[in-house]
Amino acid sequence: MSKSKEKKMPKPKGKKKKKISKHYINSIVEASNPTERKIDFKQYTTNDLIKACANCSMCREECPTYVSREAESFFAGGRLRIFRTIVERNLPVTDDFVEAMYLCTTCKQCEDICPIGLKYVDLIEDLRCELVQQGIGPYGGLIGFSKSIHLNNNPYGEPPSKRKDWVEEGVTEVEKGPYAYFVGCTASYRTQSAALNTARILTKILGGIVLLGPDEVCCGSPIIRTGQIDFQLEIEEGKFVPFTVEDYITRNIENMITRDIEEVIFSCSGCYKTSTDDWPKYFSKEIPFKRTHISQFLARLVEKNEIQFKPLNKKVTYHDPCHLGRHRKVYDDPRTVLYAIPELEVIEMRKNRNRSRCCGAGGGVKAGFGADALSIAKVRVQEAVDTGADILATSCVFCKYNFLDAKKEMGVDIEILNIEDIVVDLL
Ligand code: SF4
Ligand code: SF4
Structure with a gap:
């Protein structure tokens, strides 16, 4: 039989086999400069x-x-395989390896x-x-977190003097405790309506709250998640300064202590997780105040029958932020608040609670890999749209920030709100 007349073997039916990623191969065999990029593991x-x-x-x-990437170097097992190979064979580290280790939302x-x-x-x-x-490390532009925090106390390059610019009518500040609201960098500069609504709720319930304003500094989350904990930071060519997350954590805690704070309330799940899981590791003494997420604070009042909401005739679906849910196991409190709102119909997405999808923003991914953060957020927003809900609610200003970007690109008709954005008009 001539070659041209040979019958081709039929392709096996079923799922198309995925290509082995170039990242997986590159990470193991390539090194741009092996002698300089060897790392002591x-x-x-x-x-x-x-x-x-x-x-x-x-x-x-x-x-x-x-x-997002459909490549073997971008999931836990794949990353561990690459890392183990590098450690066991004492191989040099490549840019692809660093990218793979940083494209993880934690x-x-x-x-x-x-x-x-x-x-x-x-x-x-x-x-x-x-x-x-x-x-x-860190990957790409993520060094900008520590540079900006060193200069401005926040990772967004915003001036500390503008940290409280969101304060408007309906917010009463007091000088001393017992209650403080830790606003966080994202709500202070990017999702300011969440900051304003949280402060208005706390003012209505407590009469007044302490805000640290320019004395509030980054909680440490972006630098802890990206490994920028304790190192020599190059602030200009050849000029290094010691940079440690402990400094920022200590400043926040001591500023709370001098104001006699007994309970600090957080609206960002990332700040809340960092204050509960990480602050105790970096502060030399016992932290003398309680740390509470706004959803826990409101659920506590609902359970004691100390708060009532006006009705809201809408459908809502709730997204569990990873840092509140899987990291801190807070699944019930946000739902307790939503179920306490008369006429509000709560619909669960297929993936919820401990199986909730990630919003895509955490672990430095939004800043370091914007396109991936957006594509991950779009999957979750679509899942919310598919429930037929009017509102996609969450409990994290950073999730909200990423979902809003996804919604803008998708052009879908769903409100993206934090629980405090919903509750503020129902008190
Ligand atoms: S990390 Fe766990 S689930 Fe993932 S490949 Fe390894 S053993 Fe399996
Ligand atoms: S992105 Fe999430 S699921 Fe994937 S490896 Fe990182 S922590 Fe695990």
């Missing part, structure tokens, strides 16, 4: 976490960054699904610290 050779991964890939399809979906309960997020944050310490 000795301490990881005995690390049980990287050896424990069973390579089952059960965490792959659920990972938001895998959904959402913990992989941990929730992992059959052996591997604590992946602790490992990736630890590895990012190592990359920063050894002058290889």
